[in-house]
Amino acid sequence: MSVTPAQPTPAATPGPTTASLPTREQVRRAPKVVLHDHLDGGLRPRTVLELAGEVGHALPADTADDLATWFAEAADSGSLERYLETFAHTVGVMQTAAALTRVARECVEDLVADGVVYAELRWAPEQHTEAGLSLDETVEAVQQGIDEGCAAAGGRIVVRQLLTAMRHAARSSEIADLAIAWRDRGVAGFDIAGAEAGFPPTRHLDAFEKVKRANGHITIHAGEAFGLPSIWEALQWCGADRLGHGVRIVDDITVAEDGTVHLGPLASYVRDKRVPLELAPASNVQTGAAASIAEHPIGLLTDLRFRVTVNTDNRLMSRTSMTDEMADLVEAFGFDLDRLQWFTVNAMKSAFLPFDERLAIIEDVIKPGYAALRAEG
Template identity: 55%
Template sequence: MPIDQHGDSLLQGVSLRSLPKVSLHDHLDGGVRPQTIIELADEIDLEVPSADSDELADWFAEKSDSGSLVEYLKTFDLTTAVMQTADGLRRVAREFVEDLAADGVIYGEVRWAPEQHLARGLSLDEAVEAVQEGIEEGEDAAGTDIRVGQLITAMRHTDRSLEIAELAVDWRERGAVGFDIAGPEDGFLPARHRAAFDLLAAEFFPTTVHAGEAAGLDSIRSALIDGRALRLGHGVRIAEDLEIVSQEGEDVFVQFGDLARWVRDREIPLELSPSSNLQTGAIAAWGTELVDHPFDLLYQLGFAVTVNVDNRTMSATSLTRELALLAETFGYDLDDLQTFQLNAAAGAFLPVEEREELIELIAEGFAR
């Protein structure tokens, strides 16, 4: 299935970009336009690898394709450096929403860590306010019906998670829809942030937790038990708790571990990001190509799989492109792609009435 330069393709005669989509795992500092980085860097006299937007985009793609999450995360030093002022955050957030709308997204959750954007004097509240203003400007400018909520994120290797959890709860009626922890996963279990998760649970504030990407089943277990996670950020390594015992033709017989069965039976959404999972080595246990990704195994076994970009700039991708790659690799049709969007809508951090409306919009869009 040919994928054009913008990541679009036709499936059963339908443009994938035109289909209504839900984006659950999308980092603000991972989706900054290269040209915007160049212009914001010039304003603060910051040196960049290239002053040409195409060359800078190639630089991000090359540096990100390392097979290591730690190396992958180093590229964020540049994007976060140009997001240290209210004007910079506002612009990045506005353009982020515009890019979501151009990708066919009708509901998105953007995650970012306010504690990483204070180097030039902003307070946590000022940073969140700037991003919220940019989101609202982007929604107004998009020309389509799109809604975007903030996932306020704490860095798992620092000690500010309780403070960031309090910040998230304070902004719950003003744009924040959930909480996350991100950053180096291996060696930093969610249990380290139990006080923050206790507060969030007491406030009935939803959480998604990065787990099962750079670390395995212990990380996922801690996300569910200590973090009370309603979704798993990536969660791809839940497949380590599955054992293929036999295969007869196209029929695969799998034995579930207790953790995998719990995640499957409770319909806990997996925020899978195919291209990113390849770049960071999250699927190294299964291979190095998209066809090796356990996405299809998890889908066929009934897990609540969703499709996400993780970081648009680092992976040079879009949600449209990710869907096209999966359809091309695993032979999915429109019904499959619709299922992924319905899974995401069901897992969105929205009131049930609004999730039902979102599900109706997806069904209508795919029917057209």
């Protein structure tokens, strides 16, 4: 362990004037990459209403506006467990192939409108078999929706699936097999999600071993509602390539009064190994992982040059988008276009996509897109 001086960056120093910061419209048009976006957390409220009507699912509100408000208020509790309860209504209406295809297609459409050029959509197939679909059929239905959305976008976005196993359940080995079987047909990797406390990732070692032996990619929800032990197990036992959230890594960082920064052994490892952090500021505030956007550890982690990425997590529950997330960071931290590009390139570097495809998106889409915005003055 060592004492490391804080490293000044444009985000940490007395930075650009307000006039030089990107406008919200510029942020919307900026190329964006999202690695942590839950398919069942991003439905349009109108779609939830219509699908619920088709299957007789009871909802807590009967208009799209009221339903949107209910989701946001129910999720805004400061508790991850309460936040997760809202998914009973989205998952409940996503039990048919047609519903899954529609939700996936609309998700792609919404991301394109938000300026996203690459996305990984995570969801848990095991939660969508109540009406008789097989696991394979659920993945096929979602892929059909993604394909339709991408085709309609005319090449403006690339989208992949991440298959998630629920950490409190016992089907992770099946989901690992599913991710491996679909790896060349749209699935980019494997994840586990759900309440962290009491359900450590090491309960699913057999699933992670399967994915690793097949040379697959792993991201694990860790360091959101639970602290350093969850992150340590995800990395050192389970072989995570990325940390889903990972915000609690700040528990291993101490900032002294003189500005020097002390990184503990786990924080040092995460930074040294360039482990990507899938940070989702709005969601982290809702679940109590951060007190506010302005107090979110993303500022410190950015200053220290961790591999920081910006994500939405659940667009419906958090009433957010990639534009919202980045615009909030511009306001809270004074991040300029250079910093937003840095977040975006970080994410693209960390994507579960072949190297040449990642590089092409960085060089042909992201960098030119930000250069055009800077040229506007």
